[in-house]
Amino acid sequence: MVGPLEEGDPRRVGRYRVLGRLGAGGMGVVYLGRSPAGAAVAVKLVHAEFAADPAFRARFAREVAVARTVGGAFTAPVIDADPHAPSPWLVTAYLPGLSLAEAVAGDGPLPAASVFALGASLAEALVAVHRAGIVHRDLKPSNVMLAPDGPRLIDFGIAHAADAAALTRTGGVMGSPGFLAPEQARGGKTSTASDVFSLGAVLAFAAAGEGPFGTGDVVALLYKVVHDEPRLDGVADPELRGLLAACMDKDPARRPTPQELLERFVPRAPAPEVLHGTGWLPEPVARRVADRTLALPSRSRRKVLAVGGVAGAGTLVAAVTGAVLLEGSGGRKAAARTTASPTPSAPPSPVLAQARWTVDLGADPYGGLASAGTTLVVSAEEGRLICLDVRRRKTVWQHRKGNRGDGAASWRTPVVADGTLFVGWPDAPGALYAFDVRNGDQRWSATMTDALNPAVSGGTLFVGDTGALSALSTSDGRVLWRASIGNALNATPAIGDGLVYAGTSDGASSGGTANALHALDARTGRDRWRHPMTRGAQSPAVSGGMVYCADGAGTMTALDARTGAKKWDFVGGRTASDPFMSGGLVYVADGDGKVYALDAATGRTRWTWPTGTGTGVWTAGIARGVVVVAAVSEVFGLDAAGGRPLWRTGQLDKVRTVAVQDDAVYVGIQAGTLLAFPVKGA
Incomplete structure (x- = not known):
């Protein structure tokens, strides 16, 4: 020890x-x-x-x-x-x-x-x-x-x-x-x-x-x-x-x-x-x-962010981790059906990727990472918000708010859309801020109970707190509507076809309204449907008329996006990441170190790849036909169509956050370092 x-x-x-x-x-x-x-x-x-x-x-x-x-x-x-x-x-x-x-x-x-x-x-x-x-x-x-x-x-x-x-x-x-x-x-x-x-x-x-x-x-x-x-x-x-x-x-x-x-x-x-x-x-x-x-020093959960891939969600989709148990069941099960080659008995050996560059941030990037174009925004410990130009690997601007002294990240998960950075500050009174991503100038702020995982679509910002889901104007922070659906703090909303989908949880196994996936009219906030979850809904993904969401009891469920009718359930390993959608497949990873690609329409397993880490992995994003997944101290790139392992980073410090954009994978680690890897691994 x-x-x-x-x-x-x-x-x-x-x-x-x-x-x-x-x-x-x-x-x-x-x-x-x-x-x-x-x-x-x-x-x-x-x-x-x-x-x-x-x-x-x-x-x-x-x-x-x-x-x-x-x-x-x-x-x-x-x-x-x-x-x-x-x-x-x-x-x-x-x-x-x-x-x-x-x-x-x-x-x-x-x-x-x-x-x-x-x-x-x-x-x-x-x-x-x-x-x-x-x-x-x-x-x-x-x-x-x-x-x-x-x-x-x-x-x-x-x-x-x-x-x-x-x-x-x-x-x-x-x-x-x-x-x-x-x-x-x-x-x-x-x-x-x-x-x-x-x-x-x-x-x-x-x-x-x-x-x-x-x-x-x-x-x-x-x-x-x-x-x-x-x-x-x-x-x-x-x-x-x-x-x-x-x-x-x-x-x-x-x-x-x-x-x-x-x-x-x-x-x-x-x-x-x-x-x-x-x-x-x-x-x-x-x-x-x-x-x-797993007992190496770690202060809290990591956040995994991805660029693109979800319809209507703006330029960045925040796929915040929230490991969930995949042991429950309900509805039509998809775990045992396969339509592709059998799961390999052991992970092949992917190529060891070499970092293109590294930057010493001087702080643990615990709070998250947002990527847009050539700009990278890092939320780090002690209230530090750092904006980097990835071409020059130079700091463009940075803010430091407060001095909490406990090593935890102060700013919440950042998200960038249309040249604006949206990020929450948790200390009372809590607030949601909008900054010009070019120079760090504050555009507006709005009082919130908390604002952990925002999502943007068009001119509207959707963010949950401990009691409700709110919609705000991205131009001035004006509250457009507020729906009292319960604790929507820990799940990132998903937006598609005029609806916003939000998961709520009270942390108990009670089901009902306290633990549910909600569909609301994105313009008015009116309830369209609600699907009860056994122990709280995680961050959903929406695509092709379907919405996918895992609950805290271990089942990932596929629902009709318009009506909420259940289509299929998937039960995998001990835990799972939030689902990630692309090209007719749903990608999910579990606490046993396995990555799954599921047919989005039927839930049938297209392929499975065991990372060999023996610990939880998280889906981070997809670009150029490569699925990127993050483990406790390593990041992998897999062929999206067949699951063939392409590359791995090798052992890193604790992986805090990952962003995938075009040809680059950005990895923030606990030691206060940001690394950039090619998405193809070479």
Whole structure:
């Protein structure tokens, strides 16, 4: 887990911002950091006692240079380093999840199938490390991470650099007693075979719940490693027990190589795509990995905004996230019917997209993002409203209102239409503002209880608050009508064919008028029809004479836009995003990490693609035949017609907001960075 920074800890190391402590050890302190582009990284800062040793610095520089060449699917790559800094440092990819030590301590030994899977992964990792000319020297349960995308071996690349310095200074042993090889315990020469011994000890720990030499003080453990045979009676599987015994042979020459181990582990390991997730782990451990991944610092929900795609909604449609459960039912079900190719068993590997540019906003863009032409407006924390010219990547203007001091966004979700920015301010008295998007000049303001998710059509602005839906003139903010339909604050209205559709919710499972999708005359505000929802209506989408809306109990419903008659229901995974419409298809994503394309007329599934994130994803928009979806810390581009994965951004900081326009995808992340990706991924 990430701990708070202590007095004396740095706030920046090199170009990396330091956010919290991940741990400390004999080599130094490990921090959670952020790269300039907002990627989460592990920053390892070497202790001053090593930094004062010129021999250490020279060796550290050589070892890091080699470590940066290490590839492999099951290692944490070295990203950056400075061996010449006053305190040398090393940066690797940050892997959220659990260490093997934490997993076994919390849920007990792993079953044999999981240990074979882990053995195959770590053997492959050692093949990559050894191929680069590195001996790990400190392979132990805390250096094995169980991450959402598979197990990883960490902390190679600096152990050798510290080896000579530690032995010369203290006469001690580099490594972890109980998991190091006998030759290391004697202070002798280490080799790749030493890592194999440690691998056997780590896998024995995973299978039995304790190390093969038990516990005790350092001297006792070192004696056992040198003189005693490993205890493997807790390893029930005979084949596994034999492999581990071979790994921990006292004679390095008799131990198998990592490649030989890989060939022995693979036949009883799951398919490769399973290893690149958490499906190989027992369910309780997989759940803890997912929980730990989602537990990274996050202040509230993210907002996902899209340009275009809904008839009559102006130049920008705000598809604000509101994750909903997809477990309920009602009416004609569409979940089980498919008309296209079967769902793939595992996500293919899309191309890694490269950001065209990044901009440091200096603030968490929690409040949302509005895109129009070459202008991008960001609502960020502490009341900051920032307007950017995306061609020059320069700030055109910015406002700062108040100083709330709690890190939360002050301005509500922005929306741009016809050269005007509309955005709400929540503090009492609440207000809705209109700004000239060119220069930031205020055009008008109107008092509102709150104004979270506005939508624009023609010369009318529709916005919900805690008690009603209101229509205002976009030219002067004059209220045209106000309909008391209940709490319409959390759903973005949709407009089409002279009607405005608004979802209301009281947060309870009562159904009825408090939880419903309402259709009102867009000119007068008069009720046309109302469809009860089990637990509140989310943001609807309207197209082709149909309106689509998900409720908080888990069902997405398709209704006749004029009459409110139900056409079909769809039940997917645990949760779902608000629906997004384009080209006769409804796109929706769920909390299990899957994206669906549904036939808009029938609800039949055209295609499904599992992102492999294991967490909720949100539909963000579509442009040039590419559907863009956002996950907790990654964004994907899929072929809209067939669901083929085209690109992914790779791990980012917490994704706060996404806007899609023409050929660009703009991503705002918690670290205060805005990134621009090509919509085609290249």
